[in-house]
Amino acid sequence: MGSFCMLTRTRCVLRQVLLGPYTAMERTYSLDVSARLLRTEGFVDGRWISAASTFPVSDPATGEELAKVADCGPTEAKLAVDAAYKAFYIWKRYTAKERSALLRKWFDLMTLHKEDLAKLITFESGKPMRESLGEIGYSAAFVEWFSEEARRMYGDIVPSPAKDRKILLLKQPVGVASIITPWNFPSAMITRKVGAALAAGCTVVVKPAEDTPLSALALAELSAEAGIPAGVFNVVPCSREKTPSVGEVLCTDPLVQKVSFTxxxxxxxxxxxxxxxxxxxxxxxxxxxxxxxVFDSADVDKAVAGAMNSKFRNSGQTCVCANRFLVQSGIYDRFTEKLGQAMDAELRLGHGSEPTTTQGPLINVNAAKKVMHQISDAVSQGAKVLRGGKRLEGSFMQPTLLADVTTDMLCTQEETFGPLVPVIRFNTEEEALAIANACHMGLAGYFFSQDISQIWRVAEALEVGMVGVNEGLLSTVESCFGGVKQSGLGSEGSKYGIKEYLDIKYMCFGGLTP
Incomplete structure (x- = not known):
């Protein structure tokens, strides 16, 4: 066990910045969590393992180092795959009821330790504490959901065309699954995949993002405490430098049958x-x-509230957050004015542990530079900055509102992953749909309208996997999550999520006496 695992606190310093009048003061922020949840080694075959080297994990709000984590490489990744393969032949023999009970225990432990788990998210990703608590609730809900779905993996008995045969369709786990997850939801993106995999009878090797491995390792500790057998849930953290080689092992090893990536x-x-x-x-x-x-028929106040929820959650660092704002000419000025007022009233920059903070830092300086590049490009082509527009200390970005944006600008062509609202004016429904669908991505889309006919037309015409109608937040464990075009393959969550980890076996039972 690494020496840092025995510590319960690390002290960080940040010059606090607030939206509105700029203020600065020295503050000290401390990560104070249970020692057993602050893990810094890999987790393979039920054991904590070290590596030849370590890599630093830092608080993006301060730049201060939180921990040094084992920098696992291809050797450790292979060990994890082998452990998962061995455990698979044990885990798949557990009854659905037994797997369900263990997942439920894991859910209970996550709920019990939600404060500590949320603190880890806030300090390693910069997310405001209230959002981190929300993520832990969301994360645990996937484990709860799939603990219930484990007992509903029904097969089929199909009527046979021959009198001396019976046709059965059996559902069986695919085997070892490699789980590769991002930093923006370091807990929920793991449980949405792992909950389904374990419920199906699969075993997993998780490679968390290099920015946020602490959340994954804490989940591993709680899975062991819940009684999930050794080798069923493995975690191999690694640095950015080793990510390609570890990822190659997890995607090419013949013992791995499934890869899930976000x-x-x-x-x-x-x-x-x-x-x-x-x-x-x-x-x-x-x-x-x-x-x-936002169509002319929309309730503008509800559209503004939806925009605030969709755009500024996690400082705009979500794959489903609104990226291109299209507002019809009749309400364009009213919408941008009210949205600017809402930004002034509701958004506060700061360290995520501060109770008043709604906007933390972006994950790193390069992320902030990308947002600034998009802003500069838009302004150079005639866009107007109505709010914000500046990068502050470190990777903090002012929430920014741009008007007079066109489809030629980078901020409408690229995914921003930051607190930038570029607003495009349109005149007709057909024009809005043409702009919205002129994209090789198709994950989520949102629109606001009170015209029932228009709602059905637009919802069916948008080329996306998920549609929010008069709603800016659409994720829930009960519904499927996935995109079309180059936004992905397959679905996660819902009753369909577990199907991604199951094979269907056809069994023809012949020679029966008619």
Whole structure:
């Protein structure tokens, strides 16, 4: 066990910044969590393992180092795959009821330790504490949901065309699953995948994002405390430098039968190529560039509230957050004015542990530079800055509202992953749909309208996997989550999520006496 695991506190310093009049003061922020949940080593075959080297995990709000974590490489990844493969032949023999009970215990432990788990998210990703608590509730809910779905993996008895045969369709776990997750939801993106995999009878090897491994390791500790057998849930943290080699092992090893990835489309394409060599099952939840359309018939106040919820959650760092705002000419000025007022009234920048903070830092300085590049590009082509527009200390970005945006600007062509609202004016429904669908991504889309006919037309016409109608927040464990076009393959959550980890076996029982 690494020496840092025995510590319960680490002290960080941040020059606090607030939206509105700029203020600065020295503050000290402390990560104070249970020692047993602050893990810094890999978790393989039920044991904590070290690696030849470590990599730092830092608080993005302060730049201060939180921990040094084992930098697992291909050797540790292979050990984890082998452990998962061995455990699979034990875990798949557990009854659905037994797997359900263990997942429920894991859910109970996550709920019991929600404060500590939320603190880990806030300090390693920068997310405001109230959002981190929300993520832990969401994360635990996937474990609860799939603990229940474990007992509903029904097969089929199909009427046979022959009198001396019976046709049975059996559902069986695919085997070892590699789970590769992002930093923006470091707990929920794990449980949405792992909950389904374990419920189905699969075993997993998780590679968390290099920015946020502490959340994954805490989940591993709680899974062991819940009684989930050794080797069923493995975690191999690694640095950015070792990510390609570890990812290659997890996507090419012949003992792995399934790869589930959430992240960028560019990385997803690389992993798909790796997985193709051994024809693995894959699930891909990739990038988005969500349109947010406000029609003249919309309730403007509700549209503004929806925009605030959709855009500024996690400082705009979600794959389903609104990225391109299309507002019809009749209400364009009223919408932008009210949205600017809401931004002034509701958004406060600061360290995520501060109770008044609604906007934490972006994950790193490069993320902030990307947002600034999009702003500069838009302004150079005639966009007007109505709010914000500046990068502050470190990776803090002012929430920014741009008017007079056109489709030629980078902020409408690229996924931003930051607190930027570019507003495009349109005149007709057909024009809005043409702009919204002129994109190779198709994850989520939103629109606001009180015209029933228009609601049905637009919902069916939007080329996305998820549609929010008069609603800016649409994620829930009960519904499927996934996109079309280059936004991914497969669905997560809902009753369909577990199907991604199951094979259907046809059994023909012949020679029966008619």
């Amino acid at each position: 992240g960028s489309t560019a990385t997803g394409k690389i992993l798909l190529k790796h997985a193709a060599g051994t024809v693995k099952r894959v699930s891909m939840e990739l990038g988005g560039n969500a349109p947010f359309i």
